[in-house]
Amino acid sequence: MSTHDQPLLSARRICRSFGQNQVLFDIDIDLVPGEVHALLGENGAGKSTLVKILSGYLSATSGDIHLEGGARRYSSSGEAETDGIVMIHQELALAEQLSVEENIFLGRELRRGPFLDQQAMRKRCRAALAELETRVDPRARVNDLSTSDQQMVEIAKAITRDVRVLIMDEPTATLTEHEVEVLFALIARLRERGVAILYISHKLREIERIADRVTVLRDGRLIDSGPMAGRSKEELARLMVGREISDMYPERSGLASDAPVVLEARNMVVPGAVKQASFTLRRGEVLGFGGVVGAGRTALIEAVLGLRNRSAGEVLRNGQPVALRHLRDAVRQRIAYLTEDRKGKGLVLNMGLRPNLTLLNLRAYCRPLIDRRREEQAFQEAVERFDIRLRTEALTAAELSGGNQQKLLLAKVMTIDPEIVIINEPTRGIDVGTKQQIYHFVRELTDAGRSVILISSEMAELIGLSHRVAVMCAGVLTGVLEGEQINEHEIMQYASGIKGVGVDEQRRA
């Protein structure tokens, strides 16, 4: 036991800056063999940056890393892996067109002479998948697998290596409940085997179950670190979010009790994503949507907007049934949608900022040819209104920071002068300052009598901004919380299907 108390991997005074922006300040962390160390923090707290430094994907601006007391300076993830430090990514990093076994052994294929040893690889691959209790076929193409199966392949890939330090970056985000259980059992076995595990999550219930030790980051600073025993969930939540939670969110605007319903969805069904969901949105209201990733929130909203096909359901705008078959129809109904995938769906990255701004409502800048002066004028107004900070050389959207991209996207959807604004994960990957601006902007929207739907995986955001919170679990809208009900505990209960509509049906299924 005494050897176990010696840290295997330890980091001292780690700092990291991106340009002018420092994201990590003097972080110390120790990973001990046979221990699960949880790393907690809100989005943007610096968790991912820290683990990327530990696993060689990024280098620290300053600070030291020691493995078994010896100084290490990794310049690539390959070097870290040679030392047995393996990371399972939050964003899946698999070659989609290759098979499961080809992925698992990618870059370290077993060989017999000059040829691949297919049999040996298949055998080891099967063993790893069996340990994970998954029915994934080693020969299946990764592209054909569900996201949760892909996540299991990522995990299998990690455990087939001689792993001494295993870093998991939010591994359960896309897993089903059963898979989470299997993963936890595996973590227990790895712990017994003496592997040092660093587990990143902001799901406190998970942390409570598996962590031996916990470190909390906030805004790039180490806030707290120590054994899990003796630390309560509530305390950790408070440490994670910090004091500024009160100034972070503007006070909610008052909502008239007779505010009319501007949008209603009834009995929506989206094949493979939403089983049953109905909701109403009132004038001047912020309706939050909570639930874990994959619960069907985005699918529901995109089906309402006509971006996805639904197999049943009805949408009413101001009480009148409307047929929204394409986003154009939604735009005509003055509904704006900010996608959660800024880079993939929101902005044309290699295009200039002005064309990006006007793309959604280009008609308004044409007479009949595009009037560049009017575009420029709109752009200058947007820069001022949304406080878009232009780096000196920002010519294309790709060159803007995440926060400024989000502001540009916000400005883009506002060009249609919407009555309803639907925002999906408004603050993913953006800094605290910009977050606060966006929260105040949401308040401005409701002050002006517009309505907002807010889909967010950040509990604090939902609690801080919403008048009501609709919670989804596995494709079912399990409940709509109001007033005092809007708290972390209650949202979690509905999000995990312990409480609410459809619980019995799901148990039976």
Added chain:
Amino acid sequence: MNNAVPDNKPVARSRASFDLKTWGPFIALMALAVLGVLINPAFLGLDNLSNMLTRSAFIGIIAIGATFVITAGGLDLSVGSMAAFIAGVMIILMNSLVEQFGPGLTTIVLGIFASLLLGLCAGFINGMVTTKGKIEAFIVTLGTMGIYRSLVTYLADGGTLSLDWGVRDIYRPVYYGNLLGIPIPVLVFLLVAVAGYILLNHTRFGRYCFAIGSNEKVAEYSAIHVDRIKTMTYMLQGVCVALATIIYVPRLGSASGGTGVLWELEAIAAVIIGGTVLKGGHGRIWGTVVGAIMLTMIGNILNLTDAISNYLNGTVQGIIIIVAVYLQRAAWRKSVP
């Protein structure tokens, strides 16, 4: 807040002042022209220049259509066969109309009209199968390329379709004639280029082509009719092919299975030399015009010199295409960090 605005402006201006990506093709064309003059002063002769531009008009007009298709992220390999097919149908139609209307203007106008309609339909088919069938443009147009080629061979019964001599006499000026000293094909080329430039750079349609070619998902999430715009680019391509064919038919007065062979590759080459990005998202009409002229100019210069065999035309063209794209990539890498 406000200070960010003036900060940004001078930088944008200084960057725009010289851009190798924009001016590269023009510089290359000038260099090639200087080379031509050095090799043979006859290069600059009015006859030679006007002859060269006339020849480049076919590929040029087709390539302007291709600029839209490629900018919007598509590809059309069928243009060469389509030209042959349209030419074949046009000749058969006009020959049969002669019996009714005689070898007059009516016959020719109806032939031209049919040609444009055919081009529009052919493009529509390419576009619909690509977008609604969700099949890669490469595959679809490879298929239609084979279909049109075999159809024209079938129509000609393996031989050559010849235009009625009476019609030919009246139709001749469309290729050989001129207006104020400018050959008609050059004039059409210029008009198509100007229209194409305005369409691509100053209208919603053009802006949407850029957006779709860059990222179809973003376009969809920006409430753009992605399928419709893409289909329209193929239809535009079809019309350009028809226009090129209308000018081409009076030149030889015939069409066969060998008409328009490899035009698709020449058109794509012209587009790429001009600085349009093959995978879509960025297109440049004047670049395409320059590219088309350059390809013809290479052949022309080789004609004027004995130093390199005329048979090596393809080799020189190939080298120029690769070098042009390499230079653009180098400039691209430098300007986008």
